[in-house]
Amino acid sequence: MISNKNNNISSRSMGRVTLADVAEKAGVSPITASRALKNPQQVSEKLRTKIYDAVNELGYIPNHAARSLASSETKIISVIFPSLSNAVFPDVLDGIHDTLAPAGYRILLANTHYETDQEEILVRTLLEQNPDGIIVTGIDQNENTRKLLLGSKTPVVQIMELTDFPIDMNVGFSHFQASYDLVRHLQNAGYKKIGFIGARMDPRSQRRMEGYKHAMQEIGISNNDYVLTNQSHTSFKLGAKLFNQLFTQFSDLEAICFSNDDLAAGAMFECSRKGIRVPEDISIAGFNDLDFAEELTPSLTTVSIPLYEMGKKAAEYLLHKIVNRTNPDSLQYDVSYKVVERKSTYTDFS
Amino acid sequence: MISNKNNNISSRSMGRVTLADVAEKAGVSPITASRALKNPQQVSEKLRTKIYDAVNELGYIPNHAARSLASSETKIISVIFPSLSNAVFPDVLDGIHDTLAPAGYRILLANTHYETDQEEILVRTLLEQNPDGIIVTGIDQNENTRKLLLGSKTPVVQIMELTDFPIDMNVGFSHFQASYDLVRHLQNAGYKKIGFIGARMDPRSQRRMEGYKHAMQEIGISNNDYVLTNQSHTSFKLGAKLFNQLFTQFSDLEAICFSNDDLAAGAMFECSRKGIRVPEDISIAGFNDLDFAEELTPSLTTVSIPLYEMGKKAAEYLLHKIVNRTNPDSLQYDVSYKVVERKSTYTDFS
DNA sequence: CTGTTAGCGCATTCAG
DNA sequence: CTGAATGCGCTAACAG
Numbered sequence: 001m002i003s004n005k006n007n008n009i010s011s012r013s014m015g016r017v018t019l020a021d022v023a024e025k026a027g028v029s030p031i032t033a034s035r036a037l038k039n040p041q042q043v044s045e046k047l048r049t050k051i052y053d054a055v056n057e058l059g060y061i062p063n064h065a066a067r068s069l070a071s072s073e074t075k076i077i078s079v080i081f082p083s084l085s086n087a088v089f090p091d092v093l094d095g096i097h098d099t100l101a102p103a104g105y106r107i108l109l110a111n112t113h114y115e116t117d118q119e120e121i122l123v124r125t126l127l128e129q130n131p132d133g134i135i136v137t138g139i140d141q142n143e144n145t146r147k148l149l150l151g152s153k154t155p156v157v158q159i160m161e162l163t164d165f166p167i168d169m170n171v172g173f174s175h176f177q178a179s180y181d182l183v184r185h186l187q188n189a190g191y192k193k194i195g196f197i198g199a200r201m202d203p204r205s206q207r208r209m210e211g212y213k214h215a216m217q218e219i220g221i222s223n224n225d226y227v228l229t230n231q232s233h234t235s236f237k238l239g240a241k242l243f244n245q246l247f248t249q250f251s252d253l254e255a256i257c258f259s260n261d262d263l264a265a266g267a268m269f270e271c272s273r274k275g276i277r278v279p280e281d282i283s284i285a286g287f288n289d290l291d292f293a294e295e296l297t298p299s300l301t302t303v304s305i306p307l308y309e310m311g312k313k314a315a316e317y318l319l320h321k322i323v324n325r326t327n328p329d330s331l332q333y334d335v336s337y338k339v340v341e342r343k344s345t346y347t348d349f350s
Numbered sequence: 351m352i353s354n355k356n357n358n359i360s361s362r363s364m365g366r367v368t369l370a371d372v373a374e375k376a377g378v379s380p381i382t383a384s385r386a387l388k389n390p391q392q393v394s395e396k397l398r399t400k401i402y403d404a405v406n407e408l409g410y411i412p413n414h415a416a417r418s419l420a421s422s423e424t425k426i427i428s429v430i431f432p433s434l435s436n437a438v439f440p441d442v443l444d445g446i447h448d449t450l451a452p453a454g455y456r457i458l459l460a461n462t463h464y465e466t467d468q469e470e471i472l473v474r475t476l477l478e479q480n481p482d483g484i485i486v487t488g489i490d491q492n493e494n495t496r497k498l499l500l501g502s503k504t505p506v507v508q509i510m511e512l513t514d515f516p517i518d519m520n521v522g523f524s525h526f527q528a529s530y531d532l533v534r535h536l537q538n539a540g541y542k543k544i545g546f547i548g549a550r551m552d553p554r555s556q557r558r559m560e561g562y563k564h565a566m567q568e569i570g571i572s573n574n575d576y577v578l579t580n581q582s583h584t585s586f587k588l589g590a591k592l593f594n595q596l597f598t599q600f601s602d603l604e605a606i607c608f609s610n611d612d613l614a615a616g617a618m619f620e621c622s623r624k625g626i627r628v629p630e631d632i633s634i635a636g637f638n639d640l641d642f643a644e645e646l647t648p649s650l651t652t653v654s655i656p657l658y659e660m661g662k663k664a665a666e667y668l669l670h671k672i673v674n675r676t677n678p679d680s681l682q683y684d685v686s687y688k689v690v691e692r693k694s695t696y697t698d699f700s
Numbered sequence: 701c702t703g704t705t706a707g708c709g710c711a712t713t714c715a716g
Numbered sequence: 717c718t719g720a721a722t723g724c725g726c727t728a729a730c731a732g
Contacts, residue, residue: 030703062726
């Protein structure tokens, strides 16, 4: 008699319907039932319908843990972000989700709150799930984390920025170059005294600042006093505060680049409150091109990033490697960026 | 000889280090090794250190699937949101994450994109993981989804709003009442001709609109022409567009309530572009009190919701039920809300 | 196309 | 405090 022990429900079994129950009801062996669900074409139509009927009647729901244990495939992708309140990540996550969900993969999400130690702990925890793939933010994992990831044999995509030494695959763009380009653009438009305001100063903000500094050095106006950074979490309020701090001290500044749109918008709100005219009195530029950027008055000059596409591409890389067990054509993908000039920096210097 | 078959690595095994390997190396039985990891105080210190050493030397990472299968505990909480781009959800998710992560639980995230059919599919998929708990958004699950959830015996929390017929537990607030209160507040301040603009019109936007309508009926100014809704996804741009549509037609409107802050801000941006004065020419109110609300010029009157706390509370309810196997003191928790009056509706009618 | 056998890695009994 | 036996539910491998 084919049967599991559900007859005399043990305390261990949840009393749930198992594949064996389905098989029994359909009068087939468990493995046939299994195949009918995973590779329907391998099972005759007659048995298939019988099995499907049994599934529906019994309300069978597969047990994922058992499936994973037997097949060593979990259909889980782990995603590690430094933050969710930062509006860029939900967009990236959407791209990831929309690509993975249709392929039957689920997302295990974790949040480091921008703490590198947390990252190591989270990677360790997430690896216990044997995810079929992992997406991590940035390229600055510590040595232990890298080792863990490498040793896990799990496909990994580092996203948001590019590195010459990826753990595995890599999808992003150069924050340094993007920021550099933005500043050069302003310089070409005639700006000379340009400041930089950044918060949180995670690795990517850091590199955006470096891009700014590099551009300023190139035209020989490298003044560290024009740079103001802060370790606090980014916010509109903080943008306002830092703007006041810098602009009060250096009212001769012609433009200020902010490490992100939130800070920039916060500054613009402050200008609006104080009657400071943008761009006449001070020009302002952001980074990310969040959706409010072009709606502000004046509209905000910034750098546009294809966030959703970045998530999508990362997920595609992962799927490719999981399904084909081979690397995609290239291990690295540059999603690029675009400097978007708007009215917040439109000044006629002639 | 205690050993698993890793000596002659089969194609099924991943060749990974197992608990048996650790046990062998430490010279103990697998179960002792298991206990050393889960309930250290049950194992003598001598053996414990031996086992820990073995774990570190071998780089052992527990296999979650095996653990789940044996213990029928997954340490996974499934979370279903209708959207991530909507800024309210990342905040809620943060509250959930920050409560669950320290307790050793992981979050499996899914996104319905506001489609109810998707929800059923996702619930079905997520149930395969045997999550220890589930958090779903809203109270409008379809009959199948309810049945699935109920049948799963898994603790469930419905969040964002309140219902008299919860599936299990329920954490949220009354959108109807919150919106009603906001409108009453405006009415008490002297406003009579108040409009309503909503987008997407998911169940919660719907109920906010009902709250508005109810308040308007009470003072006998119920004019459906003053209501403009749209099924598109919410955005700043759409706020501007809908505002134009309504205000062009009814320039006698004194105030407009928007179903969320994004739309309201979009309208304010449009006003700023067109030189329409807020609140002198038209007053504007939002909903949610996102962080930009008080930074706008004028600052935005809105309804403040404790999003992070809502997520936290939902997670706590879940943990309570999982750990104690009993219901929390109450199955329902009202996180409440607060009407926040700011300058965008400050008009002197005297 | 279908079935048999065996085992994935761990934790729950129940014994000592 | 430690261990032996057993099974969680499913699927890979090999037959037939």
